[in-house]
Amino acid sequence: MKMMIGGERRDSVSGRVFPVHNPATGDVVGEAPLGGEDDVLAAIEAAGEAFPDWAAKSPRDRAKILFFAAEEVRRRNTDLAALLTAEQGKPIREAVDEINGFANILEYYHALSAGLRGEFANLKGYGRVTVRRRPLGICGAIIPWNMPAIIMGWKIGAALAAGNTMVLKPARTAPLTCMRLAEILGEAGLPPGVLNVVTGPGETVGREIARNPGVRKVSFTGEVGTGRQVALDAAPAMKRLTLELGGSDPMIVCDDADIGAAVEGVIRGRYYNCGQVCTAVKRLYVSDSIADEFVRRLTARVETFVVGNGMDRGVGMGPLNNRAGLNRVVNIVDAARERDEGKIVAGGRAPEGEQYKRGLFFLPTLITGVPHDSVLFSEEIFGPVLPIAAVSGLDEALELANNSRYGLGASVWTRNADTIARATEELEAGIVWVNQHLRIPPEVPFGGTKASGIGRENGSRALEEYTEEKAVLVRL
Template sequence: MKVLINGEWRDSLSGKMFAVHNPATGDVVGEAPLCGEDDLRSAVEAAGEAFADWSAKNPRDRGKILFFAAEEVRRRNRELGSLLTAEQGKPIREAVDEINGFANILEYYYALSAGERGEYQNLRGYGHTLVERRPLGICGAIIPWNMPAIIMGWKIGPALVAGNTMVLKPARTAPLTCGKLAEILAGAGLPPGVLNVVTGPGETVGREIARNPAIRKVSFTGEGGTGRQVALDAAPALKQLTLELGGSDPMIVCDDADIRMAVEGVIRGRFYNCGQTCTAVKRLYVYESIADEFIRHLRARVEEIVVGNGMERGVSMGPLNNRPGLDRLVRQVDAARERDEGEIITGGRAPEGKNYGRGFFFLPTLITRVPQDSVLFSEEVFGPVLPIATVTDLDEALERANDSRYGLGASVWTRSTDVIARVTRELEAGIVWVNQHLRTPPEVPFGGTKESGIGRENGRRALDEYTEEKTVLIRLQ
């Protein structure tokens, strides 16, 4: 892989590369340029030169390029999914789904490109008023390794359709698929300089995106501490920001819930992508009256999960993506064990056997009787570990669910319309699911409250995030 700057794939100015490893085997699956601040500045310059022509293009023509790229992505979804599995670790089925999801996003913003948003009024005494939405200019995006294709789509789809140009930095442990997707966009007709992909460390490339005064907006998805640093670095230039900083999503299972349906919701909501999803189920609150039956069914299903290399047949959960993530997860589980914060009823360790070799594997884990002040509830647990607590009623469930500095997503499982009405009103979260969890179609706004971030991605709202309003008042003579 090379960096994409001004439509050309080139080596970094440093001439150095870094290896990308398969998290299931430790094998090298590719290399990417080790870029620095000078590479990023070159990308910003290219984006600036491309902006005038791109922003002047008919929005439908901008959208058509995304549509043509989406067709090619779908045609090559197995190839791209295999690359994603190799560098990220998720099972091939999940990887292909993510690649198709990237295509869905491009197609959605192509559909929105048919009409630009604006407002018109005729105000007596003032004349005609127009409120137009104009592109911001050069935008920067910093994306994580857990869902690189989907999150790349979330950022480039609305930004490019709105007429902006962009500099994008993928994560160091999963840059290869993003490079291929950018290559497909270029092949579909995206002009040079409109999308530039620069790989390298967050402390240099990422910080230059946040600091560079020519970049008008930064969209960051990742860890909260890093997000705060991005905000500080962007503050002097008063950049617009979208920050999606993770969460600790609660799931409430009421006594009238369909137990088997809710169990399957946990399996997908917690263990999809090895639990490495911002909106994964990370805290489970079950009514006492059904807890024994629910946990019995859940444990049986969890122990059916097959852990292994995502490219192998029958594997339903791959490894964690990287060593620091695995080490942090182990520390959290060990801390809960040492403090007697619950009972591990399954999992709680790495799997044994030669097939797991140098991979970053951890067994799917259930921990019951977890107190509200446990590290497993107060911190974001980014891996296949689920803490469980019982509650007596809805009042307690809501109080405990909202007792968190995070507020990204939440779900409730019930048949009661009264419960649904109250929970959706009172849960402190940017997105609330009812009898489902984790699903985030491109048509709906996505983002958090409290320390889960600011701004929104997806939907028509995302176009607003990548534009600014210009008011025009006309008085005819």
């Protein structure tokens, strides 16, 4: 598969490619061009040439293309989902949902784009005031491997609907689905050069996108350290930034919660996509009066999980996406075991069996009685490991939940209206769920506080972040 630059499928300037592996089997499932700085420069040039005409189109005409692309994505859902599972590892049912989610996002911005309007007022003594919104120009997007289709949708949907052109870099371990989606957008009528996909390493492709002065805004999703570097690279050109830098989401289960619903909330919130989700449940605080029963029921549920190749029927959780991620999970669990930080009541190791030897598998893991100062609570575990602590009540739960450098998401499980009001007010997070976790429809602004980043994606706010305001005062 070739890069999309200026509407054409191209090899990289170097002519080199890199393999993409299936994390469940180790097999090569495709190749992508090994792009570099010259490829980014070509993409920026193509985006610059395409910008004036694309920005001049009416919002309705731009939106129609997004809608037609969404229809075609839905029509090809089966093939796209299979490709996503092959390169990323998630169960096929999750891949189907993600591809549908990409289409949902395009449809949302199709519906929303006509609402991108300026402001008008008559101010006595100043005359008529108009605040106009104009697209920024060329925008850059750097996306991760965990939810490539959804996150691509978040970044291109608002940017293109607002009239910008874009250079997008997928992750090296999951570029194929993004490249295919870009081709579908082209087939749906997206003009050449409006969306350019450059594959390759972050230290060359990503850094050139971040620091090139021709790019007016960069949207990055990834880990904190890389996000800081993106901000530093973008600073000299005073670029707009959206940074979504991960989280360590707490889940608080109060003593009046529906235990069955909360257990299922943990299952989806922690083990969806093998725990490789920024807003996954990563810290669990349970009221001590129900902790024993909750852990018992949760452990029984976790032990029913089927781990395996995402293409196989009945699989509840696939492999981790890459070797570095697996190694980090193994090291964190082994270190906790050596320090005697809690009790592993489920998982804690790779599954046994011939079918797992070539893949990057780790069992869904529960660790109870974890000390509050454990690294299991302080660091983001990007994998299927959940530390659990019993708490005396809401005061302690909120204090522990907020005692983190992260502030992306959080959830509280309760039937008490006063508890809901207090928790949603005091939890330091960009998004708070009540009696649910993880679900983020395209209508809802998404982003974090503290080290979890700056800016927002989704919703009408995202459209505004891809525009520039110009105030005009007219006095006759």
